[in-house]
Amino acid sequence: MRNIFLLLKNDSLNTVGNPTLYRTSLIMFIFILLYSLQVFWLVNFLITFKYIFAISFILSGISIFYSLFKFKISGKSFNLVILLVLCLPIFFILFKFRNYNPFISNDNIKLLSIFILDIFIFYPFLKIETVSSKSITIDKKNIFLIFFTTFFFLFFYQPFFYYLSSPSDVGISLKSTLPILVFVFIIPFIISILLFFILPLKYKYFLVHFTIFILMISFIFSNMLKLNTGLLDATTFHNEQAIFSIPLLLYIADPFIITALWIFTGYLIKNKEKILKLSCLLFISIMTLTIINKIIKTDHNALIVSENKNIQLPDSAYKNHIFSKEGKNLIFVIADMFNGNYFERLLKDDAKYSEIFSGFSYYPDCLAPSSFTTASLPAIFAGNNYIPVKLNNNKKTGAEEINETSHNFFSNIHSSNYDITITNPLFFNTDFGNIENQKNYINYWEKKNGYENEKDYNKLSILFMLSIFNSASFHLKYIIYDKSNWIILRKSGLLNSIKNRTIENLAYIELLPEISSIGNNKNRFIYIHNNLTHAPYGIDNDGNLIKDKFLNNDSNSVNSSATAYYSAKKFIDIMGNWILWMKDNNVYDNTAIIFISDHGNSFNDNDIILPKHLNDVKNNENISRAQVLLLVKGFARYGSVLIDPTSLSLADIPALLKAETGIDFSPESDLHTARKHIFSVSSDWNLFLKKDTIKYTSYEVNGSIFNPDSWSIYKE
Numbered sequence: 001m002r003n004i005f006l007l008l009k010n011d012s013l014n015t016v017g018n019p020t021l022y023r024t025s026l027i028m029f030i031f032i033l034l035y036s037l038q039v040f041w042l043v044n045f046l047i048t049f050k051y052i053f054a055i056s057f058i059l060s061g062i063s064i065f066y067s068l069f070k071f072k073i074s075g076k077s078f079n080l081v082i083l084l085v086l087c088l089p090i091f092f093i094l095f096k097f098r099n100y101n102p103f104i105s106n107d108n109i110k111l112l113s114i115f116i117l118d119i120f121i122f123y124p125f126l127k128i129e130t131v132s133s134k135s136i137t138i139d140k141k142n143i144f145l146i147f148f149t150t151f152f153f154l155f156f157y158q159p160f161f162y163y164l165s166s167p168s169d170v171g172i173s174l175k176s177t178l179p180i181l182v183f184v185f186i187i188p189f190i191i192s193i194l195l196f197f198i199l200p201l202k203y204k205y206f207l208v209h210f211t212i213f214i215l216m217i218s219f220i221f222s223n224m225l226k227l228n229t230g231l232l233d234a235t236t237f238h239n240e241q242a243i244f245s246i247p248l249l250l251y252i253a254d255p256f257i258i259t260a261l262w263i264f265t266g267y268l269i270k271n272k273e274k275i276l277k278l279s280c281l282l283f284i285s286i287m288t289l290t291i292i293n294k295i296i297k298t299d300h301n302a303l304i305v306s307e308n309k310n311i312q313l314p315d316s317a318y319k320n321h322i323f324s325k326e327g328k329n330l331i332f333v334i335a336d337m338f339n340g341n342y343f344e345r346l347l348k349d350d351a352k353y354s355e356i357f358s359g360f361s362y363y364p365d366c367l368a369p370s371s372f373t374t375a376s377l378p379a380i381f382a383g384n385n386y387i388p389v390k391l392n393n394n395k396k397t398g399a400e401e402i403n404e405t406s407h408n409f410f411s412n413i414h415s416s417n418y419d420i421t422i423t424n425p426l427f428f429n430t431d432f433g434n435i436e437n438q439k440n441y442i443n444y445w446e447k448k449n450g451y452e453n454e455k456d457y458n459k460l461s462i463l464f465m466l467s468i469f470n471s472a473s474f475h476l477k478y479i480i481y482d483k484s485n486w487i488i489l490r491k492s493g494l495l496n497s498i499k500n501r502t503i504e505n506l507a508y509i510e511l512l513p514e515i516s517s518i519g520n521n522k523n524r525f526i527y528i529h530n531n532l533t534h535a536p537y538g539i540d541n542d543g544n545l546i547k548d549k550f551l552n553n554d555s556n557s558v559n560s561s562a563t564a565y566y567s568a569k570k571f572i573d574i575m576g577n578w579i580l581w582m583k584d585n586n587v588y589d590n591t592a593i594i595f596i597s598d599h600g601n602s603f604n605d606n607d608i609i610l611p612k613h614l615n616d617v618k619n620n621e622n623i624s625r626a627q628v629l630l631l632v633k634g635f636a637r638y639g640s641v642l643i644d645p646t647s648l649s650l651a652d653i654p655a656l657l658k659a660e661t662g663i664d665f666s667p668e669s670d671l672h673t674a675r676k677h678i679f680s681v682s683s684d685w686n687l688f689l690k691k692d693t694i695k696y697t698s699y700e701v702n703g704s705i706f707n708p709d710s711w712s713i714y715k716e
Contacts, residue, residue: 025259027125031118032255036475038114040251042107043244043478053114060120067124080123087116105482142277143208147192149280150215156185157287158222158467159460164294165686170459180460212276213265217258218471219283225257227477230683232466234501235494236484236535236559238372239683240602241621243481250474258473311447313515314440320421321512321526322519323582328635329591330418330525330661334380335571336373337534338597340366340627341607342568347641356576359637360593364607365704366630367649367677368599371622372685374398374427376598379651381405383665387651388680388688389698389716398688402428409654409665410527416663418525423508426529427689433525438508445507459497462486484536484559498558499545502538505531506545509574513581532571535601537563539570561605592660595631596650600624611708622681622697627705634660647704649677677701678714 042049067080091113104112160181163170170177195207227246230238237243268276323329344364346353369379369387375398378386382405391401410432414420420433446452469480480487485494509530536558538546543566546558575595582588600606604620606627628650654665680696687694703710
């Protein structure tokens with residue numbers, strides 16, 4: 001027997017001209033507009049937000065007294081008192097621990113508080129839609145289909161799609177991921193069905209209407225109105241500034257979009273049941289086929305993540321780190337996202353670094369080719385002919401360019417009679433040398449240092465949060481993202497995830513003095529790409545792993561210029577220990593070492609000053625990653641660290657290697673210190689891998705990066 005679902009006759013979607021249409025829609029519109037503008041004000045004018053809060057507090061007080069007077073001893077007055085009793089402890093807790101609250105950021109405390117105040121302001125006008133005795137019918141199966149489609153899209157399709165985009169970054173196998181996705185999707189689906197049966201008849205309409213509304217708004221904002229935040233790197237968007245600089249017009253557009261969708265979805269439920277049913281079935285079919293196609297195209301090896309339970313060092317540990325005593329050794333290390341000026345700060349803070357890194361030349365005036373790793377690697381491997389602006393329109397994808405240049409790079413080293421060890425080769429495959437997986441060192445390191453091995457399922461939580469973020473309206477994105485701390489992943493979840501990620505990048509390099517040894521074999525080349533210096537940062541100011549609180553209590557954040565510096569210092573300390581091992585074992589003189597970073601960080605913490613005509617928020621944001629680390633020691637070099645003022649870019653690496661080692665990386669074989677350097681910015685590193693041509697904002701630097709007059713916009 002077909003059950004029927006009653007729709008409210010005098011619902012705001014019933015007939016044009018019905019007063020309820022205008023009343024419900026108008027209240028919704030004004031409420032969302034007010035809150036959207038309040039979020040905008042906090043993001044852009046934080047210092048004066050206290051005045052906005054004070055005004056809201058006064059208005060809510062007036063509204064409360066008005067409501068108590070108007071409704072007197074009615075049920076609505078009683079509900080208001082209950083609401084007040086529940087909210088007062090919340091306000092007390094929020095403000096008591098506002099300076100440091102591990103569960104909610106200071107900004108979100110403000111926004112949650114003002115949201116509650118807004119509810120009190122609008123309380124006299126609030127009314128949940130109910131069902132009248134006069135109604136129309138809709139098949140209960142179609143209602144369940146609506147529930148299924150909504151939660152399948154939000155909690156299965158989108159998270160699974162993001163997972164398949166980069167399974168290796170998540171680090172959890174498909175076999176372990178699928179049950180979690182199914183569980184998270186099924187739970188709200190079952191709850192919605194139970195609520196449908198349990199709720200009084202007058203609230204059923206609101207439940208179904210709200211569900212289809214969520215589906216509609218999620219689809220539109222995640223596909224048609226998607227914010228260009230770039231790809232997610234751990235917990236941080238590459239272009240997170242897009243969240244902080246959402247224009248006022250979009251904040252104002254939110255209430256129009258949301259209110260219109262509320263009206264439209266109600267109309268569909270009431271008048272277009274058959275179309276709604278077919279649309280849901282079609283949408284489920286498209287999502288299913290898309291997922292199947294994505295699985296087929298995904299590298300199946302990436303979907304299989306083996307759980308290494310071995311607590312011993314891998315068999316390759318010692319044989320891949322044998323230094324030649326009579327021949328030559330070449331060490332090449334990329335510290336991802338290391339700001340180039342941090343090493344100079346370390347030299348000033350502590351004289352020991354100049355002694356430990358004796359023989360090194362430090363080049364503070366060094367420019368990155370690009371703001372992200374993938375576009376920097378070709379220039380690092382092959383020189384100035386492979387900077388991003390010269391790679392456009394060459395009929396090769398970025399992935400092909402990286403593989404081509406890395407092949408040439410390692411081929412030249414192999415031809416120079418070096419045994420090659422490559423640890424963590426990002427974005428390329430090579431037939432040369434032995435590949436070391438840094439994850440194989442985690443268990444041994446954790447046992448040695450007394451850490452418990454915890455499986456990190458918080459990486460999957462990020463996938464669900466990413467789905468919710470992309471599906472949310474513009475004014476909610478700042479709240480959800482929470483400056484890369486993600487609103488529900490704070491405290492133990494987020495911190496544990498960051499700690500595990502830090503250990504993954506810390507274990508191998510910290511063990512280098514232990515696994516390195518001396519032999520009379522032929523020359524040794526060791527290539528390492530390490531993300532300890534990359535956000536999110538998991539090292540505190542004492543050089544230890546973060547534990548149970550954020551490193552910066554003022555912002556409740558794991559990402560800041562201070563935390564970036566702590567991780568950079570930790571990296572340098574670890575490399576310093578390895579250098580001390582080389583000195584103690586008499587292989588330092590016959591070892592050449594190059595430390596570089598592929599780009600800097602995003603905290604505007606470099607030493608670059610732009611000219612007045614470029615010195616604005618957007619350009620400063622763009623060049624934040626421009627200054628990179630370049631620290632070089634040739635064979636048989638001595639003396640304190642030399643600070644070399646020569647203006648270089650990472651595209652000069654092949655020429656530097658030739659100068660220091662004699663290895664010829666043709667065709668880029670000579671050092672061009674006088675040429676103009678180019679720095680290119682884009683928010684999507686993954687697009688570079690897939691496309692031949694992408695759009696950049698590029699800057700030409702004719703001279704020192706520290707001279708404002710050197711900078712100009714590059715025009716092809």
